[in-house]
Amino acid sequence: MLRVSKLTDYATVVMTCLVDGAGEVLSAQVLAERARLELPTVSKLLKQLAHAGLVLSTRGINGGYRLARDPAQITVADIVVAMEGPIGMTECSTRSGSCDHESHCGVRVNWQRINSAIADALASVTLAEMTKPAARRTGSIPVRVAVA
Amino acid sequence: MLRVSKLTDYATVVMTCLVDGAGEVLSAQVLAERARLELPTVSKLLKQLAHAGLVLSTRGINGGYRLARDPAQITVADIVVAMEGPIGMTECSTRSGSCDHESHCGVRVNWQRINSAIADALASVTLAEMTKPAARRTGSIPVRVAVA
DNA sequence: GCAAACAGTACAATTTTGGTCCTGTTTAGG
DNA sequence: CCTAAACAGGACCAAAATTGTACTGTTTGC
Ligand code: FES
Ligand code: FES
Numbered sequence: 059m060l061r062v063s064k065l066t067d068y069a070t071v072v073m074t075c076l077v078d079g080a081g082e083v084l085s086a087q088v089l090a091e092r093a094r095l096e097l098p099t100v101s102k103l104l105k106q107l108a109h110a111g112l113v114l115s116t117r118g119i120n121g122g123y124r125l126a127r128d129p130a131q132i133t134v135a136d137i138v139v140a141m142e143g144p145i146g147m148t149e150c151s152t153r154s155g156s157c158d159h160e161s162h163c164g165v166r167v168n169w170q171r172i173n174s175a176i177a178d179a180l181a182s183v184t185l186a187e188m189t190k191p192a193a194r195r196t197g198s199i200p201v202r203v204a205v206a
Numbered sequence: 207m208l209r210v211s212k213l214t215d216y217a218t219v220v221m222t223c224l225v226d227g228a229g230e231v232l233s234a235q236v237l238a239e240r241a242r243l244e245l246p247t248v249s250k251l252l253k254q255l256a257h258a259g260l261v262l263s264t265r266g267i268n269g270g271y272r273l274a275r276d277p278a279q280i281t282v283a284d285i286v287v288a289m290e291g292p293i294g295m296t297e298c299s300t301r302s303g304s305c306d307h308e309s310h311c312g313v314r315v316n317w318q319r320i321n322s323a324i325a326d327a328l329a330s331v332t333l334a335e336m337t338k339p340a341a342r343r344t345g346s347i348p349v350r351v352a353v354a
Numbered sequence: 355g356c357a358a359a360c361a362g363t364a365c366a367a368t369t370t371t372g373g374t375c376c377t378g379t380t381t382a383g384g
Numbered sequence: 385c386c387t388a389a390a391c392a393g394g395a396c397c398a399a400a401a402t403t404g405t406a407c408t409g410t411t412t413g414c
Contacts, residue, residue: 059292060208060295061297067313147208148210149209149212149215162242164219165336172331176208
């Protein structure tokens, strides 16, 4: 179905909660409440985001998480990559050597182009923009698919 | 990893083989050979493509498959949809009612925007273009992600 | 020292995917 | 009319990924 995992979806939600928190350090607990998700789930996903350097964690009592960068400097692509690893539309065209047919596969290079176009599209939407659900400003970012 | 399934990848390969076949009716057998894939796999995927109306099948001896439309009129999006169903980046934002948090989810609408941008990107690459691996013409199709 | 809170890992249940196989049905040709 | 090639439609199973949870540390403020 060409989708990102549910956890990735939740990650964007939690990240927007952090944006709303305006730089405050929020515990996984309160983030779970605000996002209306289960604590273990939120906890898991925050660990991954922290590992990817998208959020900073503070340990100990009164600890919690906060954004590592300005919301305008964090893109949806960053979140997707943090949660799912490198963006690659096809298993073949990314991991070199994983497919027996690489040598005689005509679609490989074109999939790679499509791939980077989609990566660009995801990278063109910032977390700051994700938090403005109802806004009317329709800034549009041109993305180009260079076809063979 | 944000990827299409292997079967979808294979489908594009088989479709390009059909393009190379220049309108000839090719059996699943010969397509499997040309694509260097297993017959049962190719057979399965051709059934799905036929069901979606992307290829036409002829039964009986000397039967086989051929493209239903001109290669320039078939897009990568068509193939992806045929193999994986409607394109939806997040499970939530597509199937309405599947998520408990729809009412208070701020990212939903933005995911839908990203979603349609990606669908457009996939729809902007035709099967005809997929068959030209080494060509230098870099026609670029502008895709716009309308952000909130 | 204690309790709150993150870190890291492990785990089972479920779902999806990948791949195969089998039983029809259609059709050209002998 | 009879056979063999070839598609149609499922059924099926094994492997992998996803989902969600749990447990055991470690850090830190009070
Ligand atoms: S590289 Fe694997 S099928 Fe094209
Ligand atoms: S609609 Fe399900 S989390 Fe946003």
